[in-house]
Each structure stands twice: as structure tokens, then as C-alpha cells.
Amino acid sequence: MPKDTGTRAEQRARTRRTLIRQGRRLFAEHGYGQVGLAGIVAAAEVTKGALYHHFDGKAALFRAVLEEVQQEVGASVAGAADAHTDPWEQLTSGCRAFLTASTAPDVRRIMLVDGPAVLGWREWRALDEASSAHHLREALASLVDAGILAPQPVAPLANLLSGAMNEAALWLADSGGEQDLEDVWSALSRLLESLRDN
Amino acid sequence: MPKDTGTRAEQRARTRRTLIRQGRRLFAEHGYGQVGLAGIVAAAEVTKGALYHHFDGKAALFRAVLEEVQQEVGASVAGAADAHTDPWEQLTSGCRAFLTASTAPDVRRIMLVDGPAVLGWREWRALDEASSAHHLREALASLVDAGILAPQPVAPLANLLSGAMNEAALWLADSGGEQDLEDVWSALSRLLESLRDN
DNA sequence: TAACTCGACATACCGTTGGTATGTGAAAGG
DNA sequence: CCTTTCACATACCAACGGTATGTCGAGTTA
Numbered sequence: 001m002p003k004d005t006g007t008r009a010e011q012r013a014r015t016r017r018t019l020i021r022q023g024r025r026l027f028a029e030h031g032y033g034q035v036g037l038a039g040i041v042a043a044a045e046v047t048k049g050a051l052y053h054h055f056d057g058k059a060a061l062f063r064a065v066l067e068e069v070q071q072e073v074g075a076s077v078a079g080a081a082d083a084h085t086d087p088w089e090q091l092t093s094g095c096r097a098f099l100t101a102s103t104a105p106d107v108r109r110i111m112l113v114d115g116p117a118v119l120g121w122r123e124w125r126a127l128d129e130a131s132s133a134h135h136l137r138e139a140l141a142s143l144v145d146a147g148i149l150a151p152q153p154v155a156p157l158a159n160l161l162s163g164a165m166n167e168a169a170l171w172l173a174d175s176g177g178e179q180d181l182e183d184v185w186s187a188l189s190r191l192l193e194s195l196r197d198n
Numbered sequence: 199m200p201k202d203t204g205t206r207a208e209q210r211a212r213t214r215r216t217l218i219r220q221g222r223r224l225f226a227e228h229g230y231g232q233v234g235l236a237g238i239v240a241a242a243e244v245t246k247g248a249l250y251h252h253f254d255g256k257a258a259l260f261r262a263v264l265e266e267v268q269q270e271v272g273a274s275v276a277g278a279a280d281a282h283t284d285p286w287e288q289l290t291s292g293c294r295a296f297l298t299a300s301t302a303p304d305v306r307r308i309m310l311v312d313g314p315a316v317l318g319w320r321e322w323r324a325l326d327e328a329s330s331a332h333h334l335r336e337a338l339a340s341l342v343d344a345g346i347l348a349p350q351p352v353a354p355l356a357n358l359l360s361g362a363m364n365e366a367a368l369w370l371a372d373s374g375g376e377q378d379l380e381d382v383w384s385a386l387s388r389l390l391e392s393l394r395d396n
Numbered sequence: 397t398a399a400c401t402c403g404a405c406a407t408a409c410c411g412t413t414g415g416t417a418t419g420t421g422a423a424a425g426g
Numbered sequence: 427c428c429t430t431t432c433a434c435a436t437a438c439c440a441a442c443g444g445t446a447t448g449t450c451g452a453g454t455t456a
Contacts, residue, residue, distance in 0.1 A: 008452060012404070032315070033231070036442060048444080049406050058443065117230070117315035121368055156385035159369050160362040167361020168354070170319055187354035194392045206423055210433065235414065246415085247435050256414065 016054050018044045024065045028106030032062055032114040062110075062118050067127060069111050074131035076101040081135060087146055091139040092192060095165060096185060098132065102169040103181070112166055133162055150197045157195075164188065214252050216242045222263045226304030230260055230312040260308075260316050265325060267309050272329035274299040279333060285344055289337045290390060293363060294383060296330065300367040301379070310364055331360055348395045355393075362386065 022043035026035045037058055041048050055061040080097030081090040102111060116124040125133075137158040143149040168184045204212075220241035224233045235256055239246050253259040278295030279288040299305060314322040323331075335356040341347040366382045 008403070011452095015404080031318075037444085038442080047406050050404075052444075053403090053405060113314045113319050116311050120229075121311050122372060125368075125372075150388075152388060153381065153385065156366070156369075156382050157389070159365055159382075160385055160389060163365020163368075164358040164362040167357055167364065170323075170361075171354075171357050174320060174323075183351065184354050184357075187351065187358055190348075190350060191355070191358060191389075191393070195389070206432070209423095213433080234412080236412090245435050248433075250415075251432090251434060 012054075015044075015046060015050055019046070019051060019054060019061065020064055020068060023061050024068065024106060024110065027062060027065060027114065028109050031109060032118050059118055062114070063123075063127075066110055066115050066119070066124075067131075069107050070127050070131035073098065073101045073107060073111065074135070077132050077135050081139065087139065087142050088148055088196075091136075091143060092189060094135060094139060095161075095188065095192065098165055099169055099172065099185065099188070100181065102166070103172040105173060108170060108173040112170055128162075133158065136162060148197060149195060161192075164191070210252075213242075213244060213248055217244070217249055217252060217259065218262055218266060221259050222266065222304060222308065225260060225263060225312065226307050229307060230256075230316050257316055260312070261321075261325075264308055264313050264317070264322075265329075267305055268325050268329035271296065271299045271305060271309065272333070275330045275333050279337065285337065285340050286346055286394075289334075289341060290387060292333060292337060293359075293386060293390065296363055297367055297370065297383060297386070298379065300364070301370040303371060306367060306371040310368055326360075331356065334360060346395060347393055359390075362389070 019040065023035075023040050026040055026043060037048055037051060040061070041051055044050075051061065055064065077094045077097045081094035084090045084093055101107060115127075119127075137154055140149065140154040140158055140161075144151055144154060165188065168188060172181055172184055217238065221233075221238050224238055224241060235246055235249060238259070239249055242248075249259065253262065275292045275295045279292035282288045282291055300309060313325075317325075335352055338347065338352040338356055338359075342349055342352060363386065366386060370379055370382055
């Protein structure tokens with residue numbers, strides 16, 4: 001594995017990616033508070049100088065990791081939704097994709113548990129909004145426009161559903177099969193179904 | 199304010215209460231990670247020796263603080279629910295009480311943001327279960343028994359609703375009036391209403 | 397191509413933090 | 427009274443996040 005080869009931009013990008021990768025691994029495995037910079041830079045086979053050259057500090061590295069996680073989840077949700085043309089199926093498949101994606105252990109810990117505490121809920125919410133929350137709000141809005149959902153403010157409803165799915169993902173990841181995905185999904189889809197007009 | 203008076207048990211209890219009080223204040227104001235033991239013991243006018251005599255460490259103090267917060271919220275929910283005899287009104291008034299109680303700044307930060315990250319989601323959930331979550335589950339169960347809700351597993355539904363309300367409380371506390379309690383509450387009560395059979 | 401610049405780190409160091417080991421003086425018990 | 431016990435206070439430590447400075451090679455210029 002050549003490490004100090006290639007152009008400078010390549011080396012820079014590779015170091016940054018390695019820091020994010022190892023940071024993500026360690027943050028996911030032990031939690032933000034239990035991971036030291038020493039462990040991260042050792043795993044990445046660099047020094048603290050490199051970390052502070054790329055990021056403003058520990059929290060900034062975590063933010064970069066969280067952004068990566070959020071983007072993956074958002075892409076998964078968008079991909080699932082775009083596979084359908086019917087707006088209702090777009091909503092349900094998007095929600096289901098969110099559930100399965102955010103049940104992964106690293107997503108769970110980084111995005112759902114440590115994220116708000118480390119970055120503050122406000123900034124966490126901004127990242128969530130940019131990556132996947134707006135999908136939900138837009139899906140609900142188009143359902144209201146199509147008359148499938150009763151006319152109502154979509155923003156509060158989107159927040160409620162988002163919180164419900166976050167909690168569901170936490171339960172799923174924790175119970176580890178004891179409470180199956182299908183049980184939670186049937187409860188969530190029943191909830192969504194009950195919202196339909198008529 | 200006499201500090202070193204009274205029996206030993208009284209002194210002990212007073213010191214413990216003071217530590218919890220000041221810890222709660224500082225944790226709520228600055229967040230768990232930004233608060234040092236030095237600040238806590240200074241505010242409580244004791245030393246670290248006292249803190250470690252009463253608690254196993256920083257996280258254990260936080261746990262005691264969180265337990266107090268949870269119990270207050272739980273008592274508020276139970277009180278609101280017990281004020282009604284109709285099971286549906288018990289549910290709705292309990293949910294509304296939860297919303298208003300957990301919108302308070304210290305409850306929000308300690309219980310909803312830092313709690314899961316500091317203690318781990320599993321332990322956090324256990325405390326939540328003991329204090330208020332079981333109220334929700336029991337209310338839903340009796341509504342199913344009464345035929346007001348369609349027969350369904352209540353545990354997953356309770357989790358979804360709990361998550362929805364947590365997120366709603368975070369939004370409420372953050373927007374600070376911009377997004378009013380009534381907006382969120384109307385969305386939540388609409389959601390609950392849509393669950394009713396017929 | 398030789399001299400120079402600059403960026404991508406490495407090294408050495410610092411203040412603060414959570415945690416521990418030990419000391420102490422007053423209240424409880426006989 | 428004397429002893430024990432307990433509720434802390436004091437002194438200390440290792441580890442942590444963060445910073446200031448040094449270094450060396452790739453890129454640029456003459």
C-alpha cells in the first residue's frame with residue numbers, strides 16, 4: 001500500500017479520507033467521549049499535527065464524519081423514493097429506507113446518539129435537514145397537494161414523523177432482531193396509513 | 199444559611215442535594231461536555247472529595263440529575279393523566295403535559311440531548327421507561343382494550359409516539375415561540391386522532 | 397537546473413481535566 | 427471519655443485536547 005506517493009493533492013485527500021474513516025470507526029465503536037485523538041491518529045498512522053492540519057479539532061472531525069454518514073443515509077432515502085412514481089409509495093419506501101439505513105450500528109451511534117450532544121441539536125438539525133429531512137417534508141407536501149393527505153402544515157408533521165423514525169431506528173438497532181424490523185415497520189406504516197384522507 | 203449544622207445524615211443529604219442542584223444547573227446551561235467537576239464543586243461550595251464520596255464520578259452525578267429530571271417529567275405526565283377518567287383524554291392530556299414539561303431548557307438539554315450520549319441509549323431508555331414511557335404504553339393498551347384504538351401491538355406504537363414527542367419538544371424549545379406550542383400540539387393531536395378506530 | 401516557496405505534515409510541549417490515594421476533624425456509639 | 431466511623435478536604439497523577447514550532451519534499455520560478 002503506497003502511502004507517500006502521488007501528487008500532493010492526492011496525498012492530502014488520502015490522509016483526510018483515512019482520518020475520517022478511522023474516526024468514524026472509532027466513534028462508532030466506542031462513542032465520541034471515549035475516543036481520544038491519540039487513538040484516531042494512531043489508527044490513521046499519522047500524528048496530531050495532521051489531524052489539526054485538516055480539521056479544527058476533535059469536534060470538527062466528528063462533524064465531517066457525521067456529514068458523511070448523513071449523506072449516505074440521505075442518498076439511500078432519495079434512491080428508494082426515486083424508484084417509485086406514485087407519491088405515496090415514494091413516502092413509504094423512503095421511510096423504510098431511512099429505517100434500514102439508520103439501524104446500522106455506526107449510523108445509529110454517530111447520527112442518532114452522539115450527534116446532537118457533540119454538535120448541539122441546532123447544528124445537528126441543520127445537517128439532518130440538508131441531507132434527508134427535506135425529502136420527508138417535500139414528500140408530505142406533495143401528498144397534501146395531491147389530496148392524499150388532509151390539508152395541514154407539513155413542517156410539524158414532518159418533525160413528528162422524523163422523531164418517530166429516529167426512535168424506531170434506535171430500538172431496532174438495540175434489540176438486534178428481538179424486535180424485528182417488520183414489527184416496527186408495520187407499526188410505522190399503520191401510522192402513515194391512518195394519516196391518509198379517507 | 200447554616201451549612202455545617204444538624205445531624206450527620208442531614209448534612210449528608212444536604213450536600214448531595216446541593217451537588218445535584220448545581221450539577222443540574224451547570225449541565226443544563228453549558229452541556230455535559232463543557233462542564234468540569236471543578237465548576238460543579240465550586241458552585242456547590244465543596245471539593246471533589248465530596249463529589250466522589252457521593253457519586254462514582256461525573257457520569258454518575260449526571261445520572262442522578264437525569265433521574266431527578268425524568269421523575270419530574272413523569273410526575274407531571276401522570277398528574278395530567280390522572281386528572282381525567284376518560285382514557286382518551288388521559289392519553290391526550292398526558293401527551294400534552296409531556297410536551298410542555300420537556301420543553302423546559304434544562305429538561306431538553308439533560309434529558310433529550312445529552313442523556314443518551316452520556317449514559318448510552320440503553321440505560322437512558324431504561325430510565326425513560328421507568329419514569330414516563332410506561333404511562334404511554336399503558337394508556338395505549340387500555341385504549342386498545344376499550345376498542346378505541348384498532349387492535350395492534352402497543353409497544354412499537356408507543357416507541358414511535360415517544361420519539362415523535364421527543365423531537366417535537368426539541369423543536370419547541372429551540373424555536374422559542376417562533377414555532378408555537380399550539381402548532382406542534384395540533385399536529386400531534388391530529389396524528390393521535392387519526393389513529394382512532396372509526 | 398538550481399534556487400526558492402509553500403504546503404503537508406511531524407515533534408515537542410502546555411494547561412486542564414477526570415480520577416485517586418490519603419489525611420482530618422467532628423459526630424456517633426459504648 | 428475514649429474509640430470508631432463517616433463525611434468530607436487536600437494533594438497528587440495520568441491522560442486528554444490543543445498549540446507552537448520544526449522539517450522535508452513536491453511544486454514553482456529564473
